[in-house]
Amino acid sequence: MTQHSLHDLTALERHYSSRARFSKGDEWTERNIVRTSTSELEVLLEMQPCFVYRLSLDAVPQLARRGPAHLAHVRSAIWQLLSCDGPVGERPPLDGDLLQWKGTRERMTRRRWLAAMLATIEEHLGPADTSQSVQAALAAATSATCAVASANSESHTVSTEWYLPDLRPGQFQLPHLWTCGSLVQIGVRNSTRRQYTPDAPLHVVEFSGQSYGDTTVTYLGEELRTGDMEVWGQLLKLVTPLPLGSRVTVSAKELLTALGRGTGGPAYKALRAEIARLQGARLAVRSSFEPMRQQFRAMFPDDPLSQSSARGPIEVSFQLLGPSSTDGRMWSVSVPREVRVAFGPRLSSWFSEREYGLLTRRREGDTVRRLYLLYRSHVRPWPFTVQELRRFLGSTMGRDTDLKAALDTAHDRLTSAGLIKGWRYGSSDRRRNCPDRVYAVDF
Known part of the structure; x- marks a missing residue:
């Protein structure tokens, strides 16, 4: 650690400083990244590669047991971070204070930790081609960092540009x-x-x-x-x-x-x-x-x-x-x-x-389309009651019977369109303490 106090560090840096222990949020994120499906992990890390910083070296063998595709997506995210491939200001600097990372006994910069993570992944996957070795990654990252620093030094005022998360075609x-x-x-x-x-x-x-x-x-x-x-x-x-x-x-x-x-x-x-x-x-x-x-x-x-x-x-x-x-x-x-x-x-x-x-x-109609967007906003749709759907869909229908009829029709339309496999209205094991009946949907 440098002479700067912890209070001078950013919130993200404080997560990895002083103690070799994650916050509860980091532990939760790591568990969910390990458990998530291959396609969901790919989308998540493409949009926000900084989630790699929430992983530890201990997560690598767990990801390896899920399959090589999981490790490949993490490796791609590490490459993104090492190549400085992202808008300035959205990602923490690769060089700077020496931070303590979970699963390591030495303090290191983000760049060195990413290289260590990459080396551990390659032990399980086998090395990538020569141009993508750990040494090449460090050299490419250093070159990119120098280029950014040079560009910044030429301008007294650097305006931070913000972009929406990237989209795939379609x-x-x-x-x-x-x-x-x-x-x-x-x-x-x-x-x-x-x-x-x-x-x-x-x-x-x-x-x-x-x-x-x-x-x-x-x-x-x-x-x-x-x-x-x-x-x-x-x-x-x-x-x-x-x-x-x-x-x-x-x-x-x-x-x-x-x-x-x-x-x-x-x-x-x-x-x-x-x-x-x-x-x-x-x-x-x-x-x-x-x-x-x-x-x-x-x-x-x-x-x-x-x-x-x-x-x-x-x-x-x-x-x-x-x-x-x-x-x-x-x-x-x-x-x-x-x-x-x-x-x-x-x-x-x-x-x-x-x-x-x-x-x-x-x-x-609007009910069908809004219901589709609500369900697709969740990895696994939660069984909702009629009153919950009234609040989450912004329904202005006065009577519950009218809304219930519209919801039944909307679920039927989603089923006939092939966007859900089926639905039922009744009790649910996922909500045993809920006294009201709920809509259970299968994707």
Whole structure:
């Protein structure tokens, strides 16, 4: 350890300093990474390779028992980190303080620890080709670090650019704040939308997958529905390769085609209204959920709140869309930088455009599409009661009997589309203490 005190280190560095022991969160993450499926692990580490720092050398043999593919995905993530392949500011520095890592007796930098991890993995997998040996990795990483340092020294002001998590072809992504809570609402088709004002805002306090009260969203603007969320998801996909805040230009016809809609006059009119609604939508997200706090600390290192040792909630306010312009056929729009706090592991999910497109081509209703997004936001869908689904889907239907009938139909439609294997409504072994009947779904 250098002469700097622990208080001068970042929160991530404090995890691995002073003691050779993980936090409870690290232990939990390591167990889940070891247990997760190959495909889920690949997606997780592609989006956030820093999760490798949550593993220990002891995890390598456990991953090896799961199969070589598990170790291969971890090795790819290590290569990503060693090659400095990521936006500046999103990942901790490879060089710096000597940190104590679980399963080792010596302090080492992140670079040296990654090399040790890589060497251990290669003992189980066999070495990669010569260009990918541990020595080559260290040399490539050192070269990349020097290049970054040189580039930074040429500029007195280095602006940190933030990007949305990468997407694979055929995917789009949405945050759980949208898919697992009542921010986006369902109800009677063509009913009048509510207007949420400072005197009468929409407060969303429950999100599936989070404890009650971890996160509160206060929404101002016109009521959002599934069509608005679909337009936003397509715009997010377009801006994913660009720094957040950048303008992207797209034709209305391209958007409508991607959404699986017609290209007649009413469709253009609806699209214009949806983009205007998204631009007028303003959120204040107040959260003590640790993954969101970590995003906040990384994005706003100069904010006194981000480095505070207090465990109180943080709050970020933003619009869903930034400034836009249009000539009626072409749109130029941007997504504000602050939106990034809602994306990341345990904060957002990816969805198959092919599967979701099947629902739009079949012209399924809002309940079917929202239910699909809620279920696909979970690795294994939790059995929900009718009242829970009312809260998590944002249902404005007045009577429970009406909602129950809509949910039964929605589950049948998902089954007929082949997106779920089946469902039943009744008691569940997973919720033995729940007095109400629940929807159990099989994927």
